[in-house]
Amino acid sequence: QSRDQIRYTSGKKVEGGKIQHIIFSKELAEKGIDNILDVFIRDSENPLLANIIVVDGSPLEMLNMSREYKDKPRLGVYLANLIRDARRHTATPESRIYNFTILQYSETIDPVASYMRFDEIGVNIEGSALFNRNKMVGNINLIETSLLHALMGERIQFGYYIDAHSIQDESGSGKRGVTIFLHRVKRKVKTYVNGTSPEINISLDFKGIVNETDLNYRLDQSKDKKTLEDKISILIKQDCIKLLKYLQEIGSDPIGFGEIIRAKHNEYFKSVSWKSIYPDVKFDIDVKLNFEFYGATN
Structure with a gap:
């Protein structure tokens, strides 16, 4: 005024x-x-x-x-x-x-x-x-937002902490764990509309760095390194599945799966109401993680 x-x-x-x-x-x-x-x-x-x-x-x-x-x-x-x-x-x-x-x-x-x-x-x-x-x-939250960026196929750069209790065969103090820095992801999406509900397969290939760890893994040994990568990949996959389920529950599609279906299966998209079928979409996620650098080991 x-x-x-x-x-x-x-x-x-x-x-x-x-x-x-x-x-x-x-x-x-x-x-x-x-x-x-x-x-x-x-x-x-x-x-x-x-x-x-x-x-x-x-x-x-x-x-x-x-x-x-x-x-x-x-x-x-x-x-x-x-x-x-x-x-x-x-x-x-x-x-x-x-x-x-x-x-x-x-x-x-x-x-x-x-x-x-x-x-x-x-x-x-x-x-x-x-x-x-x-x-x-x-x-x-913040970590879920970073995972959302990964699912979108966009640039990522965030820290991810896993405590010892979350990894199989690890026990002890809740203060023990591993902190990694995820700085790159490659996403691939495949869609299928054979049935009444679409199926969407998502592949996420993460690149990361181990910032700190006090777990019983020798990262300079390829077997231990691969074991830890696989276990953390499973945890990231679980978090992604949890996030996708939440998005379906609230009816929000910020990743743009509807746009992917529209572009790849246009005739099917025209025959349905995307907002109505979105909660019933079946997701399958494959997560891979590779540590590019892990610093000095004792």
């Missing part, structure tokens, strides 16, 4: 700053945000590169509370830095107005957005907000 009032008395174009983020409360996002975004993009002066953010709580409360963050920069800069670093480690998605508004009207790919929480200390990125078209229907 102040900006518009100044415009009426100024002989030059007046701007009130750069819009970097559009922040929605979780409650509002669950009701649908298409109408709000539609109004926003109709003004040609509004940037289409602004980030879409969903916050657990009130955005106004977050703005007011941010004034007490004495060791943090201004909220706009603070959020931009958080999102940039999180995207570098594939912990939150690349979600901007231009691609979000396109996907929310797509029948084959659903949009995602950054999901955050805040308190008196600061703001935390929690992962991703998942949408079914224009309505938020769920959310996933």
